[in-house]
Amino acid sequence: MQDDNREARYRVLWPLARIDIPAPVAAQGLPDLSGKTVAELWDNIFRGDVAYAQLREHLRARYPGIRFVPFSEFGNIHGPRQRDILDALPGRLREHGVDAVISGIGA
Amino acid sequence: MLRAAEVAESAGLPSVTIVASGFLKQADLIMRGMGRSLPVAEYPGVPMVDSEAVFSSKVEHHLLPAIIAGLARKSLAPVPPASTEPEPGSEVFDGTLDQVQQHFHDHLWSDGLPVIPPTRSRVQAFLQCTDRQADEVIAVLPQESRAASILSIAVNGVMAGCRPEYMPLLIAVVEAIADPDFRIEDAGSTPSVEPVIIVSGPIIRDLDLNAGAGVMKIGRQANSSIGRFLRLYLRNICGYRIPPGDGDKGSIGFSFNVAMAENEPWARDIGWPSFGEEMGYGPDESVVTVQCICAISAPTYSSGADALSHARQFVDAMGPFFSYWCYTGVKRGLWHPLLVIGPSIAKVIASEWSKDELRDYLWNNLTMPAGKMEHLAMQTGAEELNFRQLVADGLLPSQYIESNDPKRQVRMVVRPEHIGIVVAGDPGRNQSRAYMPNHIQGPRTSKRIRLPECWTQIRKQLQAGRPSPERA
Numbered sequence: 001m002q003d004d005n006r007e008a009r010y011r012v013l014w015p016l017a018r019i020d021i022p023a024p025v026a027a028q029g030l031p032d033l034s035g036k037t038v039a040e041l042w043d044n045i046f047r048g049d050v051a052y053a054q055l056r057e058h059l060r061a062r063y064p065g066i067r068f069v070p071f072s073e074f075g076n077i078h079g080p081r082q083r084d085i086l087d088a089l090p091g092r093l094r095e096h097g098v099d100a101v102i103s104g105i106g107a
Numbered sequence: 108m109l110r111a112a113e114v115a116e117s118a119g120l121p122s123v124t125i126v127a128s129g130f131l132k133q134a135d136l137i138m139r140g141m142g143r144s145l146p147v148a149e150y151p152g153v154p155m156v157d158s159e160a161v162f163s164s165k166v167e168h169h170l171l172p173a174i175i176a177g178l179a180r181k182s183l184a185p186v187p188p189a190s191t192e193p194e195p196g197s198e199v200f201d202g203t204l205d206q207v208q209q210h211f212h213d214h215l216w217s218d219g220l221p222v223i224p225p226t227r228s229r230v231q232a233f234l235q236c237t238d239r240q241a242d243e244v245i246a247v248l249p250q251e252s253r254a255a256s257i258l259s260i261a262v263n264g265v266m267a268g269c270r271p272e273y274m275p276l277l278i279a280v281v282e283a284i285a286d287p288d289f290r291i292e293d294a295g296s297t298p299s300v301e302p303v304i305i306v307s308g309p310i311i312r313d314l315d316l317n318a319g320a321g322v323m324k325i326g327r328q329a330n331s332s333i334g335r336f337l338r339l340y341l342r343n344i345c346g347y348r349i350p351p352g353d354g355d356k357g358s359i360g361f362s363f364n365v366a367m368a369e370n371e372p373w374a375r376d377i378g379w380p381s382f383g384e385e386m387g388y389g390p391d392e393s394v395v396t397v398q399c400i401c402a403i404s405a406p407t408y409s410s411g412a413d414a415l416s417h418a419r420q421f422v423d424a425m426g427p428f429f430s431y432w433c434y435t436g437v438k439r440g441l442w443h444p445l446l447v448i449g450p451s452i453a454k455v456i457a458s459e460w461s462k463d464e465l466r467d468y469l470w471n472n473l474t475m476p477a478g479k480m481e482h483l484a485m486q487t488g489a490e491e492l493n494f495r496q497l498v499a500d501g502l503l504p505s506q507y508i509e510s511n512d513p514k515r516q517v518r519m520v521v522r523p524e525h526i527g528i529v530v531a532g533d534p535g536r537n538q539s540r541a542y543m544p545n546h547i548q549g550p551r552t553s554k555r556i557r558l559p560e561c562w563t564q565i566r567k568q569l570q571a572g573r574p575s576p577e578r579a
Contacts, residue, residue, distance in 0.1 A: 010224035011201045014193040015216045015266060015343050017259040020247045021142035027116045029180040039120075041111045044491070046127065046154045047162065054166045055174065062175075077111045080439040080502060080547050083287065086111060090118040100178045101115035103108045104125030105154065 035065035036099040041089075042071035043078035046105040055102070069096045077103070109137050110292070112145050116183070123148050123177035125170060132353040133250075133295060136346055140252040144184055146177025155487075195258055196241070198227070211266075215352045218339055218363075222266040233261035236274040238559045245278075246285035249292035250354055251346035255281050259344055267336035272565050273314060273329065276395060277336055279554040280304055283397040284337070286552045293548040295347045299357025300399035300545045302337055303364040303445070305529060307371070307383025308393035310556055313566055316368035320533035322447070323365055323540075330365040337397075338363035364400070367531060373450045374530045377457035382529045385462070386553040393556040398443060398527070399549025404428040404541040409452055414459040415468075417452050422472045425541040426519070430475045433519035434484040435546040438492055440502030442520060443550050445527040445542040450534040462528050470523035478513025527551060 030036060038059070042048040048071070056068050074092060075085050093101070112122035126134045127150045138144050148170045154162065193199050200210045207224045211217040223229065234241050234257070241258040248255050257278065264277045284291045284302065294300060306316055317327035325331045341347045347355040371381045375390075383394045405428070409420035429444065436442020446469075448456070456465055477494065484492035494517070497503040507517050520526055532538060544550070559565075 007203045009201060009203055010207050010226050011198045012207055012210075013225045013227060013230055013262050014195065014197055014199045015211070015225060015259070015262045016192065017253040017256050017344055018195055019140075019192070019252050020244075020254045021140070021252045024141060024143040024183075025117045025119070026143075026183045027119050027121045029121050029178060029182070031179045033175070033178065039115075041108070041115075043108060045487075048125070049491075050162065051125065051150075051154075051166050051170065054163060055171060058167060058171045059175075077108065080441055086114050089111065089114045093115065093118060093120060098120060101112065101120050101122040102125065102174060103112040103115070103122055104148075105150065106108050106126065106130055 030100050033059065033063040033066050033100065036063070037067045037069060037097050039069045039074070039093055039096065039098040039101045040071040041074055041077045041101060041103040043104070043106060044076045045078070048105045051105065052102075069098060078106070109134060109141070109145060113141055116145065121178050121180065122146070123174045125150060125174075127154055128152055130356065133356050136354045137250050140250045140346070142252070146173075146180055146183075148173035148177060195254075195256060215348055216343055217266070218335070218342060220335075223268055225262045225265040229265045230258070230261045232271040233264055233269075233274045234258070236271045236559060236565060237278060238557075239278065245281055248285060248345050250295065251344070253344045253346070255285055255344055260340070263339045263343055264336050267339050268328070268332040269336055270314075270328065270332075272569060273333055273336075275556050275558050275562075276306065276310060276314065276333065276393075279395045279556045280333070280337055280397060281340065282554040283395060283552045284340075286554070288550060289397065289552045290548055290550075291345060294341060294345065294399065295355045295357070296545065296548060297356045297358045298401045298545045299360035300401050300548050301361060301364055302341075302397050302399050302549060303542065304333060304337060304366040305382060305396040305398070306333075306366055306368045306394075307381055307386070307388065307396065308556070309391060310393035311368045311371065313393075313569060315569075316366065318368040318370040318531045320535070322367060322531045325365055327365075330368065334363050334365035367447070367529065369529045370450055370531050370534070373453070373534065377454045377530075379453065379457050379462050379530065382527065383553075385528075386551070388553065388555065393558070394553050395556060396551050396553040397549070398445065398551040399544060400445065400542040401545040402428070402432065402543040404543070407539045407541070408537055409539065410537055412455060414456040414465070417456055418460075418465060418468045418472075421446070421469060421539065421541075426473050426475070428541060429473060429519045429543060430479070431483055432543055432545075433475070434480045434492055435487075436525075436544070437480065437503065437507075437517070437519070437521060438484065438497065439546045440497065440521055441525065441547050441550065443525045443527060443544050444520060445529065445544070445551075446539060447529045447531050447542065448539045449532045449537055450530055451537055452539055453530045463523070465528065466523040466526045469526055470518060470520050473519040474516035475519060476514050477507070477517045480517060481513070
């Protein structure tokens with residue numbers, strides 16, 4: 001048995017790595033959605049089609065003139081063409097005159 | 108979802124992301140990796156198990172107010188760093204072996220098994236086995252946005268119990284998972300995908316990788332420690348940690364895979380191209396291929412002196428195994444199962460069929476009723492499997508909609524070339540296995556291993572020090 005008092009010591013290096021994050025761009029909020037255009041983004045899972053249909057009705061009841069661009073316009077944002085869809089997304093949002101975005105469902 | 112929201116925010120549009128309760132911790136981690144907090148509307152509980160009435164109530168009383176508030180926010184605060192982190196390469200602890208284990212365990216830096224203490228001298232030995240600089244960054248990896256540096260590979264390689272000469276291979280592994288097509292950002296998904304490293308070329312012999320009996324069992328140093336390295340790297344650099352950490356949402360999961368090597372001499376002898384050659388590399392090139400899997404089939408025994416007998420048994424045994432989960436790949440037009448075929452079986456098949464002929468047979472005969480596939484798709488997350496739409500979108504060939512009969516047979520694998528074949532395992536037994544992927548997450552991704560100029564010298568030393576030269 002090795003004497004504990006003579007046990008070797010180890011000076012060890014940090015096993016993680018530097019976090020490298022570009023400075024984020026902040027978007028302004030929209031306090032009133034009346035007359036605004038809202039885009040729906042969906043990953044085709046977790047009953048999002050049902051949730052979006054209900055949300056549309058609730059939001060229309062509160063905000064006159066609100067308009068929706070349905071998720072079907074953008075494709076599956078978590079599917080095989082996710083990268084292409086996300087690359088094209090800013091342009092597609094501009095085309096539709098979108099003012100705000102709801103994205104779901106998951107994480 | 109959050110990544111889509113991030114794109115919208117960067118375009119100047121306010122967003123809200125709907126997140127179920129079980130994913131909130133992962134959402135936090137992703138936002139830390141983005142460097143800012145994004146508004147989230149929490150769906151309390153699990154949407155897949157709520158009645159229609161409960162679901163509607165949660166939409167109205169939880170999602171709706173959170174969405175309105177999130178879109179109306181005044182500003183978005185950057186996520187404060189959890190703590191001031193050390194500089195890469197700095198010594199962070201000094202202690203005995205037991206104290207080092209406890210320190211790493213307390214900081215969630217280990218996988219729960221003892222680690223080799225990454226001392227500066229040990230790390231330096233790894234760095235001497237590559238021509239690349241310690242501070243070179245291969246990529247910034249999700250989800251914590253950490254820089255995948257050569258140094259970080261060396262440190263985690265030491266911890267995993269690798270030998271210094273594995274370093275060029277470890278670098279290639281990280282290059283593979285950093286390839287955008289690999290989608291490492293999905294590696295924390297609930298089915299729990301685990302990567303498997305497939306090694307090809309002369310480095311199999313150089314590093315003494317096992318391609319024979321027990322190829323996928325822990326036991327041979329190279330196979331075991333290289334496989335462990337990747338899981339450690341996913342924890343420490345990508346941030347995929349199970350509780351008490353976060354980021355890994357694997358619901359049940361399974362253990363990491365040891366690195367797989369092909370019995371290339373055998374494949375050559377029977378006239379089949381090696382796995383590495385099928386991935387587009389020469390027989391003298393050393394290559395790693397990484398792919399994710401989420402399940403492993405039962406051991407599949409087959410017998411007979413003709414190719415068809417074995418291929419039929421593959422279909423009979425692996426078909427039921429694949430049938431439950433293949434919709435995930437059919438829905439996305441890509442699914443890449445991997446077959447590890449025992450050498451004795453491969454020899455029989457190769458006497459009549461090429462690898463492509465075997466693939467064609469499996470592709471044509473691994474089928475199931477379309478209606479059953481649609482039903483199974485609904486069980487996971489209410490995913491509609493709309494064959495017509497998928498054909499219209501170009502993701503599926505037209506055979507999937509030859510009729511509307513729910514009993515019509517449709518293929519489990521979208522294209523024959525999606526089936527990978529490796530010859531490995533016990534040459535003295537007639538067993539094979541299938542490895543099942545999770546749709547587009549972690550498709551087979553290969554990288555050539557860049558050996559340092561001093562590799563010949565390292566190789567000579569390896570050969571001189573090896574107790575038994577040809578164990579595999």
